[in-house]
Amino acid sequence: MDQKQTYGRPHPGKSVKVSYTGTAGTTSALPETCDAVRVVATTDCFIEIGLNPTAVADTGLYLPALVPEYFQCQPNAKVSAIQVSAGGTIYCTPM
Numbered sequence: 001m002d003q004k005q006t007y008g009r010p011h012p013g014k015s016v017k018v019s020y021t022g023t024a025g026t027t028s029a030l031p032e033t034c035d036a037v038r039v040v041a042t043t044d045c046f047i048e049i050g051l052n053p054t055a056v057a058d059t060g061l062y063l064p065a066l067v068p069e070y071f072q073c074q075p076n077a078k079v080s081a082i083q084v085s086a087g088g089t090i091y092c093t094p095m
Helices: none
Strands: 016-020 036-041 045-050 061-063 069-072 078-083 088-094
Touching: 016 078, 036 045, 036 078, 045 088, 078 088
Parallel strands: none
Antiparallel strands: 016 088, 036 069, 036 088, 045 061, 045 078
């Protein structure tokens, strides 16, 4: 995949967001038809993706602020995030 391409197609109107602090925030379930998710965070955070995830500081997947990342996921997956040093919001778009 070159830098001008994205993975899959976004599901219009299906994006979800959730705030996080020192306590993990978890999105609602993504659509059953998605197999990937685009995640963007407003601050550095750790994330987990799964059917019942809870992000944990220093052990989750590190996601730097304002860098969109694409992840494969299973249908009905959720995304959980917890702050590195400041609270923020994750925006998740099913693909």
